[in-house]
Amino acid sequence: MATSWQLSGSYFENCNCDVVCPCLVSTNAQLTSKPTQGVCDVALVFHIDKGNFGDVRLDGLNVAMVAHTPGPMAQGNWTAAAYIDERADERQTEALGAIFTGAAGGPMAAFAPMISTNLGAKKVPIKYQIDGKKRSAEIAGVMHMAVEPLPTMREDGEMSMATGHPVNPDWLALAVGVEGSTFRDHGMSWDNSRRNGHYAPISWSGQH
Template sequence: MADQVQWHLSGDYFENCNCSVVCPCLVSTAAQLTARPTEGECNVPIVFHIESGSYGDIRLDGLNVAVAIHTPGPMADGNWSVAAYIDERADDKQTEALGAIFTGAAGGPMAAFAPMIGNELGVKKARITYTVRGKTRSAEIPGILHMSVDPLPTMHPDGEIWAATGHPVNPDRLAFAVGASGNVFSDHGMRWDNSGRNGHYASINWSGPN
């Protein structure tokens, strides 16, 4: 069913990995995620806010999703461990739709990652808050995730550095950011502290199947 349903999402996203600024993935050979993370492994929570969205006739407006990814080496080498968290406000149909989109089963940007997942840690319903204040993005999953990023300091008058990096979430416009103090993720026997480490944010405008 997932590969037949037309869908669309627009909204906002941010991430905070454990690499030193700037993440080597963005400048790896042919942008194929072949570079080794600065710490040897990659630990990255990614959080999404859907301002407007639909999956067939199912509305997804206002819902949040988080994905936590661990890779034991370069991302392109695969064997990722991935945990997903879906907004507890989603009903059963919305939960199924978001699961299809964010696992890549319904096509779209996440489909490129699916072959690299070696360990699926499951999907949890959770209370996910997503806040944008000025240029700061922050998110909270009680007992699991606390994360906030700010723009990477720059002399640019806009106070932000934007680039077309080819990043799957938004290939044409991605902001460089840095994680705030106290950025932690703890679940599935893993605990990450990405305070002061590499971050990004951007708008999302996805559709599928493709």
């Protein structure tokens, strides 16, 4: 029998492209534009406010994913790694793995075919914070990432686009990485300070 799942919460990402990421403004849905630095180094971090995978509760847990691509993201050949909240028990870890690898369907299934080198997942403490319109996450000794809204003349201090991004196709804020947004692990190291960022609420569901 299929297991139904759903979750809601928030996410942000920070990549090494200049603002705004060319992947979002491609003229061909099958082939995104080349990253502004030639390659893409990106971290995506997720916080689940409320969620369940069948009878397994996922409330309050965090997940992070990092990826390197040697060219346009849609061409694949990603090298990717994941980090799962150390507070997750065995059943929660299995559920998060199914959702965030795309094995259980849902938005992350769009990324799965792009990954050619999977570096696996680590259980780590992940600190996720929302401070007004700023989002930040920290994995001690590995990653410190934070984004804030791209400067705008809008009264609400926020610019957004309906880009079709799998994480939230209808609403994605344009943001920029704050100083000190760095990652170092798996032989990869990057500094995405003042580089492209996004954030959005998430509301996903699927069956596995």
